[in-house]
Amino acid sequence: MPRAFADITFTDSVKAAQSLYGSRDANRGFELAEDGRHEIGPREAQFISARDSFYQATVGDNGWPYVQHRGGPAGFLKVLDERTIGYADFRGNVQYLSVGNLMGDERVSLILMDYANRRRLKIWGRARIVHEADEPELVARLEDPSYRAPVERGIVITVEAWDWNCPKHITPRYTVPEVEVMLEQLHAEIADLKAQLANR
Incomplete structure (x- = not known):
């Protein structure tokens, strides 16, 4: 059985490129x-649930790819089961590029980044758009009660493949909460050293 991502992505042209550059x-x-x-395991589920953003690629009717950044509170991308993920789609700039693309072509690809730990997960899937009027229970599962932005629709993705990507060339970056944790540790060490000096 091939890795599902290879089955999807190793087209004849890709194999020809691999042969040309010596990696076939x-x-x-x-x-x-x-x-x-092609099924989400515990490691992948934990990683997905900890993300506060991802990059999503769709394809337009004219064949052009479109990549969009999606963000929200950590955990806004939900693992619904071992083959299904989804998120609540909030009102944005009302261009509806990704939504329109998905109406014509259900294929989607995601890249989830953990810059601080130099980890990257790629996911390929087939997306469908769900509305509260039609599937209220499913949309409710995608909502985050603590994030009060209006939900226009849900995006539910059937996972076809996933793969961890090489950490090479991922530049570490840190969120404000991650920096705050590091600073707290430094402040605690400084306070401890000051106390030691004062007691001498």
């Missing part, structure tokens, strides 16, 4: 792997 043999292992990586 190294990449054959993905086509012979026993773990298809």
Whole structure:
């Protein structure tokens, strides 16, 4: 069984590029792997649930790809089961590029980043748009009660493949809460050293 992502992405053109640049043999292992990586495991579920943003690619009717940044409180991208993820889609700039693309082509690709720890998860799937009027219970599962932005629709994605990506070239970046935790530790160490000096 090939890795599901290789089955999707290793097209004839990609294989030709691998042959041209000398990596075809190294990449054959993905086509012979026993773990298809099309179901979300505990490690992937934990990673997905901790993210506060991701990048989403869709394809327009004219064949052009479109990449959009999606953000929200940590955990806004929900793991619904081992093959399904989804998120509440909030009102934005009302261009509806991603939504319109998904109406014509359900295929979607996501990249989830953990810059601080230099980790990256890629997900391929098929998305469908859900509305509260039609599936209120499903949309309710996607909502975050603490984030009071108006939900226009839900996006539910059936996962076709996932893969962890190489950490090389990921520049560490930190969120404000991550920096605050580091500063708290430094302040505690400084206070401890000051106390030691005062008691001498």
